[in-house]
Amino acid sequence: MPQKLNIDRIWWRNVQPGEFYNIERIHRIEGGGGSLYIEIPSSIVPDTLDFLDATGANVDALPVITIQAGVVGQPGLTGPIEFHRKAGSRLRIARQNRQQPNSQRHPAWTSACGFPSAPDDVRNKEEAFPYFPDGGLRIYIAKTVEGDYYAGFTKGRPPVDMTPNHPMWNLYPQGRVVGGVIEAD
Amino acid sequence: MADKINDILSSWGAGRNVLLYGPPATGKTRVLSELYEALNKPPEAQRGILLDVADAERPFSRPKQQITIPQPIKVVWTTFHQSYGYEDFVLGLRPEITAEGTRLQPWAGIFLDAALELVDPKSSYKSVVIFIDEINRGNAARIFGEFMTFLDFDYRDGGRGPLPLPLRQLTYKNGMSEEIRRPGGNAVMIPEGFTFPKHIYIVSTMNSVDRAAVPIDSALARRFDRIEMRPNLVDLAEYWHLNNVTIPTPTEENWEKLNPFETGYLLLDRLNVNIASDLGSEFELGHGLLAQVPAKKMTADGKLQPVEEKETWQRLAKTWDDVLFPQLEDRYSGRPEQLLELLRVDNAPPTGGYAWMLRTALGGTFEARTLASVRVSELDIEVVKRSFRWLTR
Numbered sequence: 121m122p123q124k125l126n127i128d129r130i131w132w133r134n135v136q137p138g139e140f141y142n143i144e145r146i147h148r149i150e151g152g153g154g155s156l157y158i159e160i161p162s163s164i165v166p167d168t169l170d171f172l173d174a175t176g177a178n179v180d181a182l183p184v185i186t187i188q189a190g191v192v193g194q195p196g197l198t199g200p201i202e203f204h205r206k207a208g209s210r211l212r213i214a215r216q217n218r219q220q221p222n223s224q225r226h227p228a229w230t231s232a233c234g235f236p237s238a239p240d241d242v243r244n245k246e247e248a249f250p251y252f253p254d255g256g257l258r259i260y261i262a263k264t265v266e267g268d269y270y271a272g273f274t275k276g277r278p279p280v281d282m283t284p285n286h287p288m289w290n291l292y293p294q295g296r297v298v299g300g301v302i303e304a305d
Numbered sequence: 306m307a308d309k310i311n312d313i314l315s316s317w318g319a320g321r322n323v324l325l326y327g328p329p330a331t332g333k334t335r336v337l338s339e340l341y342e343a344l345n346k347p348p349e350a351q352r353g354i355l356l357d358v359a360d361a362e363r364p365f366s367r368p369k370q371q372i373t374i375p376q377p378i379k380v381v382w383t384t385f386h387q388s389y390g391y392e393d394f395v396l397g398l399r400p401e402i403t404a405e406g407t408r409l410q411p412w413a414g415i416f417l418d419a420a421l422e423l424v425d426p427k428s429s430y431k432s433v434v435i436f437i438d439e440i441n442r443g444n445a446a447r448i449f450g451e452f453m454t455f456l457d458f459d460y461r462d463g464g465r466g467p468l469p470l471p472l473r474q475l476t477y478k479n480g481m482s483e484e485i486r487r488p489g490g491n492a493v494m495i496p497e498g499f500t501f502p503k504h505i506y507i508v509s510t511m512n513s514v515d516r517a518a519v520p521i522d523s524a525l526a527r528r529f530d531r532i533e534m535r536p537n538l539v540d541l542a543e544y545w546h547l548n549n550v551t552i553p554t555p556t557e558e559n560w561e562k563l564n565p566f567e568t569g570y571l572l573l574d575r576l577n578v579n580i581a582s583d584l585g586s587e588f589e590l591g592h593g594l595l596a597q598v599p600a601k602k603m604t605a606d607g608k609l610q611p612v613e614e615k616e617t618w619q620r621l622a623k624t625w626d627d628v629l630f631p632q633l634e635d636r637y638s639g640r641p642e643q644l645l646e647l648l649r650v651d652n653a654p655p656t657g658g659y660a661w662m663l664r665t666a667l668g669g670t671f672e673a674r675t676l677a678s679v680r681v682s683e684l685d686i687e688v689v690k691r692s693f694r695w696l697t698r
Contacts, residue, residue: 127354127365193361234361262356262365270358279363287354287365304354 125264126304131171132260132291133158133213133299140257141248144238147220156217158259160299162209167301169211171263172203179209189261191228192272199227201261201271228271229259235273258291258299309336309532310343310370311351313508316530318373320458322507324440324526327534329632330591333510336534337382337436340508343370344378344434375431375504379422382436383415385443391450396474396485411475411485416452416505420470421485421493423502437509445521455501456528462500469498513587514636536577541570541592545600555697563694565617569595571697576629579647580636588636590629597624615686622682622689630681641675649696650676660684660692 135158142155160168169177172185182205191197202214202224215224219240231237238251255277262270278292290302309325313336316323325333342348349367357364372378383394392398394416398409413421419433449456451471459465475482477497484492509529511521542549545566552567553559563571577589598620601609612620637644645651645663653659664677681689 124355124357124366127356130354130365190358192356192358192364195358262354264356270356272361272364285349285351285367287367288363302354305352 125268125270126266127262127287128265128304129171130260130262130287130291130302131168131299132258132302133160133164134293134297135257135259137249137252138245140236140252141238141242141245143216143218143225144248144251145217145219145242146240147217155212156220157204157212157214158216159206160203160211160213164299164301165209165211168203171261171301173267179205179211181205182211184214187261187269189226189228189269189271191226191233192262192270193233194227197227199271200224201226201269226271229273233273236275256293258293260291308351309534310340312530312532313340314371314373316532317506320503321530322456322509322528324509324511324521324529324531325534326511326513326531328514328536328587328589328591329512330593330596331534331536332540332591332593333512333534334438335593337438337508337510341380341382341436344372344380347372374434374506377430378432378434379419379428379430380434380436381415381419382438384438385440385445385448387443389443389448391448394448395450395452396472398474411483413485413487416449416455417485418487419505420502421487421495423504424495424499425491425493432504432506435505435507437507439512440509441511441515441521445525449525453525453528456507456525458503460501461503461505463503467500469500470495535586536573536589536592538570538574538592541573541595544592544596545570545598555694560694560698561691563697565598565614565621565690565693566600568690568693568697569598569621572693575697576633576647583640583643583647584636590632594628594632595621595624597628618686618689618693619682621693622684625693626680626682645674645676648676654691654695657691658685658688659695660688 139155139158143158147156165179169175169179172187174182174185185203186200187203188198189201191199204212204214206212215222216226216229217223218225218230227233229235236251236253236257238248242248242251253275255275258274260272260274262272264270274288274291278289282289282292287302287304290300313323325336327333347369350370351367353368355366355368357366392412392414394414396414396417397412399412400407401410415435419435422428422430422433446453454460454468457464460468472482475485477483480497481494482497484494486492507529539549542552547566547570549570552570553563555563555571573590573592573595580589598617599612602612604610633644633647637647648661650661650663653662660679660681662677662679664673664675665671666673681692684692
């Protein structure tokens, strides 16, 4: 059995149905917009900066932080994740729409790894909703004590045999929780 | 429970034995039971996260609980009682009839046998753990005898000042003792000056309330790290699937709306606040006393389903009659006025029937300041509800 890695922290973000639609749809839609990224709201920015070894950095002047993250479930596979600053002291994980030309969707968050997917021509959030997992969708990035990163996701409800002491318990949140960081100790 | 097990392992790691003490039904024996399982199969730790990158479904896990004493561990369980003696725990002499006559054969008790186990070259065990349930039900000072000294790790092999075993019951020849029989049937001899092995650990429980038990003496008590077991409302809330943060504070407006689980939770809290104030916190009622009021029950086809509210009120009443009230009567023995006050006999609800009343003579001419006998479970269900709800305030 391969040796298990010691994890220091797990950063995670609850993906809402609207965000799921935005990262699945055609990138250019009539009437403009919508985001092609996953936003990190200001409430979890300090913890996120800490997670990225940028504790206390001025988020409004933050350069792009790129981490190389392995894929949970696919040993040996890696991909970059870019954290960009955003107005209002927020951050975003950039280029996550899978259909945009310069898409940089992390491989852990693709259908090849079991990540939920909506049809390419999905037109709105309501059309995307049947493809959104019942019980929710979360992305996470785990950081080892050596400073290496691994990305993955959880979907649906917690397995019935999972107890609150399990480190993945908070990756199946109850209610409207935006995300956070799970400490190992 | 996990934090208590961590505390015990931490004490053992520091070379100290452990005494769990507290009122009945606070989980002492359950901690022993879980510790017993943990020693045989270490559970998940409460801290630390491991990642198996190859596992997409459940990649994270907790490391195993670190066991602080050498393994493998032999575990021995015993319960002290009034007939339990030095002969059972340290060394007994049993008559043995042979062709040459009758002689007294030494037999190792549990504690000495633990020492013999660890010096047996054929044994693979590296530690022995002795669980002693109800340590104050026996005469502990008599049971341990001079071996009380060896509860202190300093006087064992590898300690600061190891002492030889003072077993004057044994005869020695050429530097070796006579044969000592062990419970498994083996017989061993020990050398003169034999020192007690280090890795023998004790965890014991003590009821802090029972008047039939004796308090342990200070010489024994100071050789144990004490872990207090208190009634735990959080455990009770978990058992009943209650969110203890949202349980309402009973007020004039809401007390009649409390459900049976909220009522039971608040009732135990109020009784314990009163008991702690009147008698001391060591006399409080353990949360396990309410374990007989389940939130779910098994159906005929093996499925779990919530217990109906009426049935829960009835079970609460039955538990009150059979378990809680006898405990209260015992604690408030000789304090009838305080018991009347606790049950709010002089301050009953303004309307409707109430379970607890003063006793009256049949002629109705004399009212005594004593509680009328009542089986709450035999009262009308509305009186049951009103009475318990009223008692939460």
